[in-house]
Amino acid sequence: MKVLSCLPIGYQKVTDTRDNSFVYQLRYACLVRPYGPFIEDPAGSITKIKLIDPAGYKQYFDWGQIGDQIISRALELKLKLSV
Secondary structure (H helix, E strand, O other): OEEEEEEEEEEEEEEOOOOOOEEEEEEEEEEEEOOOOOOOOOOOOOOOOOOOOHHHHHHOOOOHHHHHHHHHHHHHHHOOOOO
């Protein structure tokens, strides 16, 4: 996918409770366009790409309350994104 424009949603600090190590995950809202049809993932773990309606994202993955906040903020930012 070619990123046409993007805005940051925010970040999340994720802590591993086993050893208190952590990473930061950055979240962005992006307008994208496919370069062309999906052919293959060189690593083999992705079998197809599907564009989905953000309102129905829980049919595909569920990140709980945090996911709801991420999607809600992404939809707000969508109005500010331009090509």
